Amino acid sequence: xxxxxxxxxxxxxxxxxxxxxxxxxxxxxxxxxxxxxxxxxxxxxxxxxxxxxxxxxxxxxxxxxxxxxxxxxxxxxxxxxxxxxxxxxxxxxxxxxxxxxxxxxxxxxxxxxxxxxxxxxxxxxxxxxxxxxxxxxxxxxxxxxxxxxxxxxxxxxxxxxxxxxxxxxxxxxxxxxxxxxxxxxxxxxxxxxxxxxxxxxxxxxxxxxxxxxxxxxxxxxxxxxxxxxxxxxxxxxxxxxxxxxxxxxxxxxxxxxxxxxxxxxxxxxxxxxxxxxxxxxxxxxxxxxxxxxxxxxxxxxxxxxxxxxxxxxxxxxxxxxxxxxxxxxxxxxxxxxxxxxxxxxxxxxxxxxxxxxxxxxxxxxxxxxxxxxxxxxxxxxxxxxxxxxxxxxxxxxxxxxxxxxxxxxxxxxxxxxxxxx
Amino acid sequence: xxxxxxxxxxxxxxxxxxxxxxxxxxxxxxxxxxxxxxxxxxxxxxxxxxxxxxxxxxxxxxxxxxxxxxxxxxxxxxxxxxxxxxxxxxxxxxxxxxxxxxxxxxxxxxxxxxxxxxxxxxxxxxxxxxxxxxxxxxxxxxxxxxxxxxxxxxxxxxxxxxxxxxxxxxxxxxxxxxxxxxxxxxxxxxxxxxxxxxxxxxxxxxxxxxxxxxxxxxxxxxxxxxxxxxxxxxxxxxxxxxxxxxxxxxxxxxxxxxxxxxxxxxxxxxxxxxxxxxxx
Numbered sequence: 001x002x003x004x005x006x007x008x009x010x011x012x013x014x015x016x017x018x019x020x021x022x023x024x025x026x027x028x029x030x031x032x033x034x035x036x037x038x039x040x041x042x043x044x045x046x047x048x049x050x051x052x053x054x055x056x057x058x059x060x061x062x063x064x065x066x067x068x069x070x071x072x073x074x075x076x077x078x079x080x081x082x083x084x085x086x087x088x089x090x091x092x093x094x095x096x097x098x099x100x101x102x103x104x105x106x107x108x109x110x111x112x113x114x115x116x117x118x119x120x121x122x123x124x125x126x127x128x129x130x131x132x133x134x135x136x137x138x139x140x141x142x143x144x145x146x147x148x149x150x151x152x153x154x155x156x157x158x159x160x161x162x163x164x165x166x167x168x169x170x171x172x173x174x175x176x177x178x179x180x181x182x183x184x185x186x187x188x189x190x191x192x193x194x195x196x197x198x199x200x201x202x203x204x205x206x207x208x209x210x211x212x213x214x215x216x217x218x219x220x221x222x223x224x225x226x227x228x229x230x231x232x233x234x235x236x237x238x239x240x241x242x243x244x245x246x247x248x249x250x251x252x253x254x255x256x257x258x259x260x261x262x263x264x265x266x267x268x269x270x271x272x273x274x275x276x277x278x279x280x281x282x283x284x285x286x287x288x289x290x291x292x293x294x295x296x297x298x299x300x301x302x303x304x305x306x307x308x309x310x311x312x313x314x315x316x317x318x319x320x321x322x323x324x325x326x327x328x329x330x331x332x333x334x335x336x337x338x339x340x341x342x343x344x345x346x347x348x349x350x351x352x353x354x355x356x357x358x359x360x361x362x363x364x365x366x367x368x369x370x371x372x373x374x375x376x377x378x379x380x381x382x383x384x385x386x387x388x389x390x391x392x393x394x395x396x397x398x399x400x401x402x403x404x405x406x407x408x409x410x411x412x413x414x415x416x417x418x419x420x421x
Numbered sequence: 422x423x424x425x426x427x428x429x430x431x432x433x434x435x436x437x438x439x440x441x442x443x444x445x446x447x448x449x450x451x452x453x454x455x456x457x458x459x460x461x462x463x464x465x466x467x468x469x470x471x472x473x474x475x476x477x478x479x480x481x482x483x484x485x486x487x488x489x490x491x492x493x494x495x496x497x498x499x500x501x502x503x504x505x506x507x508x509x510x511x512x513x514x515x516x517x518x519x520x521x522x523x524x525x526x527x528x529x530x531x532x533x534x535x536x537x538x539x540x541x542x543x544x545x546x547x548x549x550x551x552x553x554x555x556x557x558x559x560x561x562x563x564x565x566x567x568x569x570x571x572x573x574x575x576x577x578x579x580x581x582x583x584x585x586x587x588x589x590x591x592x593x594x595x596x597x598x599x600x601x602x603x604x605x606x607x608x609x610x611x612x613x614x615x616x617x618x619x620x621x622x623x624x625x626x627x628x629x630x631x632x633x634x635x636x637x638x639x640x641x642x643x644x645x646x647x648x649x650x651x652x653x654x655x656x657x658x659x660x661x662x663x664x665x666x667x668x669x670x671x672x673x674x675x676x677x678x679x680x681x682x683x684x685x686x687x688x689x690x691x692x693x694x695x696x697x698x699x700x701x
Contacts, residue, residue, distance in 0.1 A: 015697065015700075015701060016698070016701060017701060019701070022609045022610065022698045022701075023606060023609050023610055025698075026605065026609060026691070026695060026698060028695045029692055029694045030605075030687075030690055030691050033690055033694075034690060068637070079538075079700070080540070082538070082540050083540040084537065084539070084540055084695075084696055085693050085696060085697045085700075086534070086537060086693045086697075099540075101538060101539060103538055105534065105538065107534065107538050107539040107541075108534070109534055109535070110534070112460065112464060116460050116463075119456060119460070120453075120456060120457055120460055121535075121539075123452060123453035123456040123457070124453045124456075124457070124535075124539075124541040124542070124545055125453075125541065126450070126451065126453070128452075129452045129455075129456070132456070148677065256497060270470045292486075294501060
C-alpha cells in the first residue's frame with residue numbers, strides 16, 4: 001500500500017471572530033510558540049471551533065472531496081493543509097513540498113499585470129529563473145486571454161482571473177493539488193478544459209484535495225469524500241453515499257425550517273364538508289420514489305350533498321410553493337360529493353419528481369363562483385411527502401441542477417449512413 | 422521515506438533548526454526576491470510619466486530649499502560644513518530611516534492577497550523590500566556625493582567613507598527592523614497604523630536633521646537623549662568630521678543589523694497567527 005501523501009491526524013482549529021481580541025490572542029499564541037509550549041485546548045474570549053478532531057489521509061493518485069455548507073470549515077481545512085495557518089491541536093504531515101492551491105482569487109496581485117503575476121508567482125514557487133520567460137509564454141498561450149495578459153489583474157473578470165491562475169498553477173506540476181471552489185466563475189470551455197486537465201493529472205498519478213459545492217464534479221472525480229458540518233466530519237466514504245446523505249440532510253433541514261415557520265397544524269376550513277384524512281399510498285407499500293406509482297387518497301366527511309365542484313392538488317417544496325397542480329372537474333364542476341363520507345383518489349402512474357422533500361396542498365372549490373369550500377395546506381400545515389431516488393446518480397444530477405421534475409424519456413442513437421458516391 | 426512535518430512553524434524543536442530553516446528559505450527564494458524587487462520597482466513607477474525621476478525628487482527638492490535658505494541666511498551655520506550641506510545630509514539620513522520603516526511595517530497588509538492563500542516564503546517579500554531600500558539608498562547617496570562636489574566639502578578618507586556608508590546601512594536596517602517588529606500589529610489594528618505614521622515625525626522633531634541645535638536649548642537637551650542624534654552625529658563625523666564619534670556609526674550598523682534580524686525572525690514566527698486573523 002502506498003504511503004500517504006498527506007496525513008491529517010486529530011486536528012482541531014479554533015478561530016476568533018472578534019477583531020478587538022486579535023492582538024491579545026495573537027500575542028499569546030506567538031509567546032507560546034516562542035516558548036515552545038503547545039496551545040491550550042480551550043476556547044478564549046470570542047473564539048469558536050472551526051474544526052474538531054479531523055482525521056484524513058490522501059494517498060498518491062487519490063482524489064478526496066470535501067463538501068459541506070458555507071462556514072462548515074472547508075476553507076479552514078484547506079488553509080491548514082497548505083500550511084497558511086497552524087492547527088490548534090493535532091498534526092498535519094505532508095510528504096511532498098510540491099503542493100499548489102488554486103481558488104477563485106488564485107493569489108494574484110490585482111495591481112500587477114497578468115504577465116507580471118505569472119512571473120512573480122512562478123518565481124516565488126521556486127521555478128528556475130532561466131525557465132521563467134518560457135513558462136510565462138506558456139501561461140500566456142494556455143490562459144488564452146489575449147492582450148489582457150498585459151493589463152492589471154484588477155481589470156479582469158472572474159473567469160479571466162481563474163483562467164490565468166489555472167494556467168499558472170498547472171505549470172508548477174504539483175504532487176498535491178488543492179482546489180477550493182476554483183471552477184465557479186469559469187465559462188463552459190474553461191471548465192471542460194480544467195476537468196480534462198484534472199482527469200489527465202489524476203491518471204498520471206497526481207493527488208487532489210477538492211473542495212466544491214458542485215456535487216457532480218465531486219462524484220465524477222473523487223475516490224473518497226468527507227462531509228463537514230460545523231467543523232466536524234459528519235460523513236466519510238464513497239462519494240455517492242456521502243453526497244446523498246448531505247443532500248437529504250439539507251432537504252430535511254429545509255423542511256424542518258418550513259414547518260417551524262408555518263407553525264402547528266390547524267384544522268382545515270369547513271364549508272359543508274371537511275377533510276378527515278389524506279393518505280399517500282404506493283404499490284406494495286414501498287417508500288414513495290421518483291418514477292414510481294403514487295395514489296393520493298383524500299377522505300372527506302360530507303354534511304350535505306354537493307355538486308358543481310372541482311378539486312386541485314398542488315405539489316410544492318420549500319423553494320417553490322407549487323411545482324405542479326393536478327386538477328379534476330375544472331372548469332365544468334364535474335365533481336359531486338354525497339354524505340356522509342366521500343373519497344377522492346388521484347393516481348399518478350410514474351411520479352415525475354426528483355428525490356427530495358415536498359408538500360401537498362389540497363383545495364375543493366366551486367369553479368362557477370371561484371370560491372374555495374375546503375383547503376388543506378394553504379393556511380395551515382401542508383402534508384409532507386418524501387420522495388426517494390430509484391436512480392442515485394440521476395438524483396445527484398437533479399439536485400445539483402436544482403431540478404424538481406424529471407421527464408422520463410426514451411433515447412436512441414440514429415445511425416448516420418454516408419451517402420453513396 | 423519518513424513523513425516530513427509541514428508545520429515547520431509549530432513547536433520549534435530548537436533554535437538551530439529554526440535558523441537552518443530560515444537560511445534554507447532565504448537561499449530558496451533569493452532569485453524570486455530579485456524578481457519581486459524588479460516587479461515592485463516597475464510597478465512603483467508604472468503610472469508615472471517621469472518614472473525613476475521621482476526617486477530623486479525628495480532629496481533634490483530638499484537641496485534646493487536648503488540652498489535657497491542658506492543664500493537668504495535663514496539657516497544656523499555649522500562649524501564644519503555649510504548649513505545647506507548639513508541639512509541635505511540630515512534629510513538623506515532621515516529619509517533612509519523613514520523609508521525603511523514604512524516599507525516593512527506594511528509587510529502583511531501589502532502582500533495579504535498571497536499570504537492568505539499561499540505558503541510562499543515571507544523572506545522573499547522581506548528581501549525584495551530590502552533590495553528596494555538599498556536601491557533607494559544608493560540613489561540618495563549619489564545625490565549626497567554630488568552635494569559634496571557642489572559645496573566643495575573635502576571627501577573623507579576611504580575608511581571613514583566606509584564607516585559612513587555602514588552607518589547609512591545601519592539606519593536603514595534599524596528602520597526596517599523596527600518596521601518588521603510592528604508589521605504584525607499594523608496588520609491587526611488600525612491604531613498601530615496611525616501611530617506608525619505619526620511616530621517618525623515625533624522622533625525627527627527631536628533629532629537634528631535640518632540644522633544643528635545648541636546643547637543649552639530645550640530642544641538640544643531633548644535631542645541629547647535621543648539615540649538617533651548620537652547615531653546621526655556619528656555618521657556625520659565619519660562623513661565630513663565634526664563633534665560626533667565615528668565609532669557610533671559602526672555601532673549603529675551593528676545594532677541596526679541586530680534589530681533587522683530580530684524583526685525578521687519575529688515576522689516569521691508571527692506569520693501564521695497574523696494571517697489567521699487577516700482571514701476573519
